Amino acid sequence: MPDADTQTRTKPAVLILLGPPGAGKGTQARMLQERFGLVQLSTGDLLRAAVKAETEAGKRAKAAMDSGGLVSDEIVLAILKDRMQEPDVARGVILDGFPRTTGQAEALDALLSEEGKTVAAAISIEVDDDAMVRRVSGRYTCANCGEGYHDEFKQPAKAGVCDKCGGTEFTRRADDNAETVKARLSAYHAQTAPLIAYYEARGVLERVDGMGSIDAIATELGDIVKQATA
Ligand code: AMP
Numbered sequence: 001m002p003d004a005d006t007q008t009r010t011k012p013a014v015l016i017l018l019g020p021p022g023a024g025k026g027t028q029a030r031m032l033q034e035r036f037g038l039v040q041l042s043t044g045d046l047l048r049a050a051v052k053a054e055t056e057a058g059k060r061a062k063a064a065m066d067s068g069g070l071v072s073d074e075i076v077l078a079i080l081k082d083r084m085q086e087p088d089v090a091r092g093v094i095l096d097g098f099p100r101t102t103g104q105a106e107a108l109d110a111l112l113s114e115e116g117k118t119v120a121a122a123i124s125i126e127v128d129d130d131a132m133v134r135r136v137s138g139r140y141t142c143a144n145c146g147e148g149y150h151d152e153f154k155q156p157a158k159a160g161v162c163d164k165c166g167g168t169e170f171t172r173r174a175d176d177n178a179e180t181v182k183a184r185l186s187a188y189h190a191q192t193a194p195l196i197a198y199y200e201a202r203g204v205l206e207r208v209d210g211m212g213s214i215d216a217i218a219t220e221l222g223d224i225v226k227q228a229t230a
Pocket residue numbers: 021043044045047064065066068069070071072073076096097098099100101104175184
């Protein structure tokens with residue numbers, strides 16, 4: 001049974017979460033997915049799956065990912081376009097980690113306009129750089145369902161057991177180490193932060209303070225999503 005928010009949502013929308021690594025995009029996107037029935041679409045997750053499956057794209061993406069740089073627009077767009085063809089996307093999507101460059105944002109606009117759609121809201125989760133390294137270094141996920149946890153900020157209720165699925169295996173991302181995080185932050189400032197102005201100029205930018213609690217940010221994001229999809 002869909003919950004009340006899923007039922008009241010009227011338009012299948014395209015929403016974007018912008019923010020540096022560790023801003024909480026993945027956590028919040030998963031919460032929005034559950035609450036509104038939107039589909040979380042993370043290019044980082046798609047790329048990690050391609051690397052694991054050793055596809056051609058995955059092999060080409062690996063070096064950039066390991067060093068904390070960006071994967072080429074060509075590879076990312078090919079992976080994203082494939083995913084956007086799947087039927088569940090019709091429910092509306094929350095893009096997490098995409099677009100990351102102006103080229104990707106323009107390509108997304110072109111892709112959507114073919115279907116008469118536009119970006120409903122681009123939400124910038126704003127955080128202090130200094131806090132990011134600490135946040136990212138402590139995070140891990142359930143190997144079974146992907147629920148995110150953190151050594152300091154969000155431990156499972158029962159140590160070693162996932163709250164969501166009861167799984168007992170957890171993984172840490174290879175690129176979540178202090179050195180790579182710094183490179184990822186630089187890539188964010190050089191290539192992704194300009195997208196804040198890009199979406200502001202299009203009148204769809206929303207800013208959220210990402211230094212608050214997970215629940216406080218979720219409440220604020222929920223209000224924005226409700227408004228953008230009403
Ligand atoms: P994320 O899971 O979003 O932190 O992404 C992990 C890594 O995947 C990044 O550091 C990049 O190397 C790569 N990546 C993910 N999304 C993109 C994107 N939209 N454009 C370029 N590289 C990306």
